[in-house]
Amino acid sequence: QGGGARVEQIQSALTLLDSWYAWLFGVSKSYQQSVIPYTEMEPVFLLVNYGVLGIVLRYGLLLFLLIIAWRHCRRVADFDVVIYIASILSISGYLFFSVGYFFFQELSVGLTVWLLLGVMVGHSYKLKASTL
Secondary structure: OHHHHHHHHHHHHHOOOOOHHHHHHOOOHHHHHHHOOOOOOHHHHHHHHHHHHHHHHHHHHHHHHHHHHHHHHOOOOOOOHHHHHHHHHHHHHHHHHHOOOOOOOOHHHHHHHHHHHHHHHHHHHHHHHHHO
16 A cells, blocks of 8 residues: 555556446546546556547557657667667666656656657667668
8 A cells, every 4th residue: 555555546547447438438637537536557547538548549659659769779770779779778767667656648758768769769760761
């Protein structure tokens, strides 16, 4: 029960999922925050607010970006590989810390990871365009 009462937050948040529709699509962030002030575990936050579909979309996007980074990591020049290694490490850190914390949804902390991933995707498209 220590650590900010996260177990109680999870139990309270999961009580909002009372139908198959809520499990699939979530109950929305505004409704969740009106009933429960905060849920600090990101997978539970995503499940309650956006449902199973939201979890699949979020972590599917991260898996897709991880595959792009992994494929290009072996193909690019010395300096360019830094972008891809940093992206792999960022995604790994994102996945590890999202299990117990909630800070990647926030603008000030979570934005840096998405900016780096945007640079990585832009660079991969630049490489793809130069080979055509």
